[in-house]
Amino acid sequence: MWQYIVRRIFISVMILFGISILLYILIRSMPGDYITMMTTGKNNVTPAMVEHLRHLYGLDTNIPQGYFNWISRAIQGDFGVSFFYQRPVADIIGEKVLVSFTLALPVFILTILIGVPLGIISATRPYSKLDYAITTIAFVGISVPSFFLAVVLKRVFAYGLKWFPPFGMVTATEDYTGFALFMDKSWHLVLPIVCLTFIGIGSYMRYARSNMLEVLDTDYIRTARAKGLPEGTVIYSHAFRNTLIPIVTIIGGSIPGLFAGAMITENLFQIPGIGWYGYQSLTNGDIPFVMAFNLFVAALTLLGNLLADISYALVDPRIRLK
Amino acid sequence: MSEQAKTKNGKLDLRAIAKANRAEIKKYETAKKKHHASPSEYQTKMRDSNNLIEFDNLQTYFFTDIGTVKAVNGVSFDIPRGSTIAVVGESGCGKSVTSLSLMRLVQGPQGQIVGGSIRYQQSSGGQAIDLTKLPDEEIRKIRGKEIAMIFQEPMTSLNPVFRIGKQLGEAIHIHLPELSKEEVHKRTVALLEMVGIARAEGITKSYPHELSGGMRQRVMIAMALALDPQLIVADEPTTALDVTIQAQILDLLRELKDKINASIMLITHDLGVVAEMADYVVVMYAGRVIEQGTAEDIYDRPAHPYTIGLLGSIPVIGRKVEELYSIPGNVPNPIHMPDTCYFKERCERCVAACDGNYPDVVELSDTHKVWCYRDFSKR
Numbered sequence A: 001m002w003q004y005i006v007r008r009i010f011i012s013v014m015i016l017f018g019i020s021i022l023l024y025i026l027i028r029s030m031p032g033d034y035i036t037m038m039t040t041g042k043n044n045v046t047p048a049m050v051e052h053l054r055h056l057y058g059l060d061t062n063i064p065q066g067y068f069n070w071i072s073r074a075i076q077g078d079f080g081v082s083f084f085y086q087r088p089v090a091d092i093i094g095e096k097v098l099v100s101f102t103l104a105l106p107v108f109i110l111t112i113l114i115g116v117p118l119g120i121i122s123a124t125r126p127y128s129k130l131d132y133a134i135t136t137i138a139f140v141g142i143s144v145p146s147f148f149l150a151v152v153l154k155r156v157f158a159y160g161l162k163w164f165p166p167f168g169m170v171t172a173t174e175d176y177t178g179f180a181l182f183m184d185k186s187w188h189l190v191l192p193i194v195c196l197t198f199i200g201i202g203s204y205m206r207y208a209r210s211n212m213l214e215v216l217d218t219d220y221i222r223t224a225r226a227k228g229l230p231e232g233t234v235i236y237s238h239a240f241r242n243t244l245i246p247i248v249t250i251i252g253g254s255i256p257g258l259f260a261g262a263m264i265t266e267n268l269f270q271i272p273g274i275g276w277y278g279y280q281s282l283t284n285g286d287i288p289f290v291m292a293f294n295l296f297v298a299a300l301t302l303l304g305n306l307l308a309d310i311s312y313a314l315v316d317p318r319i320r321l322k
Numbered sequence B: 001m002s003e004q005a006k007t008k009n010g011k012l013d014l015r016a017i018a019k020a021n022r023a024e025i026k027k028y029e030t031a032k033k034k035h036h037a038s039p040s041e042y043q044t045k046m047r048d049s050n051n052l053i054e055f056d057n058l059q060t061y062f063f064t065d066i067g068t069v070k071a072v073n074g075v076s077f078d079i080p081r082g083s084t085i086a087v088v089g090e091s092g093c094g095k096s097v098t099s100l101s102l103m104r105l106v107q108g109p110q111g112q113i114v115g116g117s118i119r120y121q122q123s124s125g126g127q128a129i130d131l132t133k134l135p136d137e138e139i140r141k142i143r144g145k146e147i148a149m150i151f152q153e154p155m156t157s158l159n160p161v162f163r164i165g166k167q168l169g170e171a172i173h174i175h176l177p178e179l180s181k182e183e184v185h186k187r188t189v190a191l192l193e194m195v196g197i198a199r200a201e202g203i204t205k206s207y208p209h210e211l212s213g214g215m216r217q218r219v220m221i222a223m224a225l226a227l228d229p230q231l232i233v234a235d236e237p238t239t240a241l242d243v244t245i246q247a248q249i250l251d252l253l254r255e256l257k258d259k260i261n262a263s264i265m266l267i268t269h270d271l272g273v274v275a276e277m278a279d280y281v282v283v284m285y286a287g288r289v290i291e292q293g294t295a296e297d298i299y300d301r302p303a304h305p306y307t308i309g310l311l312g313s314i315p316v317i318g319r320k321v322e323e324l325y326s327i328p329g330n331v332p333n334p335i336h337m338p339d340t341c342y343f344k345e346r347c348e349r350c351v352a353a354c355d356g357n358y359p360d361v362v363e364l365s366d367t368h369k370v371w372c373y374r375d376f377s378k379r
Helices: A002-029 A034-039 A047-057 A063-075 A089-124 A129-143 A146-160 A178-216 A219-226 A231-254 A263-268 A274-284 A287-315 B014-033 B095-103 B136-142 B164-175 B181-194 B213-225 B243-260 B271-277 B295-300 B305-312
Strands: B051-064 B067-080 B084-088 B111-121 B128-130 B147-150 B231-235 B263-268 B280-285 B288-294 B361-363 B369-371
Touching: A002 A063, A002 A287, A034 A047, A063 A287, A089 A129, A089 A178, A089 A231, A089 A274, A089 A287, A129 A178, A146 A178, A146 A263, A178 A231, A178 A263, A219 A231, A231 A287, A263 A274, A274 A287, B014 B051, B014 B111, B051 B095, B051 B263, B067 B084, B067 B095, B067 B111, B067 B263, B067 B280, B067 B288, B084 B095, B084 B271, B095 B111, B095 B147, B095 B231, B095 B263, B147 B213, B164 B181, B164 B213, B181 B213, B213 B231, B213 B243, B231 B243, B243 B263, B243 B271, B263 B271, B271 B295, B280 B295, B280 B305, B288 B295, B288 B305
Parallel strands: B084 B263, B084 B280, B147 B231, B231 B263
Antiparallel strands: B051 B067, B051 B111, B111 B128, B280 B288, B288 B369, B361 B369
16 A cells, blocks of 8 residues: 555656646747736837846746756745745745635535535436436536636625625725634635535536446345345445445545635635636746646646545455555 | 337337336336335235245336336246245346346336236235235335345345445344344354355455355355245346356255245256256246246156257257257347247247237146147147
């Protein structure tokens, strides 16, 4: 097991190297770098000044050279200073990840608590009206783009009914502390949480439903019934334990994603999380931040895959990692 | 709905079939869901008090998207107390569905028992009941306790995520909730020892994937015998096992059957197994019984051309043949069965009458019955 994990981590590091190379090439190839954006339209800027700025920001190099400069410092843990925010990138990420996490955690818990039971209910009454209703809702959730849903939610519940604030994380005009601050934050986060949860439950619901249907068709479920077990025990003990196997792996795999932020939703609700900062830096050509942010997300994804495999071994007695 | 209405321009009208299916399924499902059926609705009388089970014109249909499959179409036979009865026939002839109907384990909602009855003589209280009319809650108390089943796939019939001890103990606990955990465990170990598993204590802590196929089938048998059932339904118990293990498992079954004085309903397509085990044989073809009798009747004086063909296709040691005999043709499409003898197309002994309606029963002796138009007087 430990040998397996160490080997996987080693492979993950190799993959991250590859990703960083591709990322750097892509970012440097984007039209309009940070300096161009800063200086365009400003008549008093001479070409010499632009050259000087380029040199200061390390953009006067060619791509391989630039990458080499970046990676040699990144290996030592120095991800540089953000062009746009003028602060060390690592500090910003460390700070903003927590903001994203406060939004992502309730979403994560709610999607599982709603999605999985809905899928189970659906599977135990396949092709009934209830099943069709749940499936329809799930598919609407999967299909509807987050920006559209966010705007509709804002229009109805923030501007129309005025139940919830349309954006932000705290009421700017107040200076709450302690429990009052917590309540104020919660109130602000209701709409984004609803938005992300609705989008997320669909996949869990479909996963739970199809797995449950498959399991209910197996020989061992027939055995369980032949023993004379009540239907409740058959479904919620025998079938559910087996349905959980693939679901637990998805859950395990998505835990690191809790720190990756939700780029679009955070933007629309103006929640200063890592997703919002990532978006800003991307539009600004903020190379150090974009590199660090994307590698961070990539590392989380790889970690998620590793966790998924490990959790598989934990819930399924047949699987032993080697 | 008539068959004509289900075809439009010569094509299957799938929508009409689906609609008709939904209506039918709903009818049977609501009947099963009834919680407070009064006992008078399912109590009945046995035709012969020596019988444990009487199948009487059982009909189990599957309402599929391309039409109704009459998997079991009017099957009648008896299982006398303390005897072994074998149901034989090729794949898809309805023998498994017959046994699943008995356990009321037919895969719903498509599969439904639509007619006939399965009378069962209960040991406790002595009341005879019709299993097809029993509400779900009542059949549950009979499953595993009075009628137990061994399935054909030991590799997949045990839940992969629970330990053997839990799966066996659960079967005991559900019917005998008054037993303590220690008592259940003791019984579990004793059962495993009874079916010839050495190191029974250790096996209770194993997961199914850690056991071999033969071991798993022994566990399944232990599970079936856990509560001394009156009837053990063994659905091809040795099909998935290699020959040496097959013999062991059959010996075990026979031995244990005598020990707890149970009846066995053995479902198989292996005529070798039948000869070894069975007192009575029921031969099924395309959802119907075509011949039944004692083992001697069937082996020494087979009457139906299909039975003769089946027996002819067994290899015999010492006889050299170029090619083993096989019955020509295939089983007819189960959806649009003609009202003639189902075996007619494949039969080598057809007579003129075979073009007529489905043949009536011919009683060759007290025990031997056959459904065929052949002239049996000349034999």
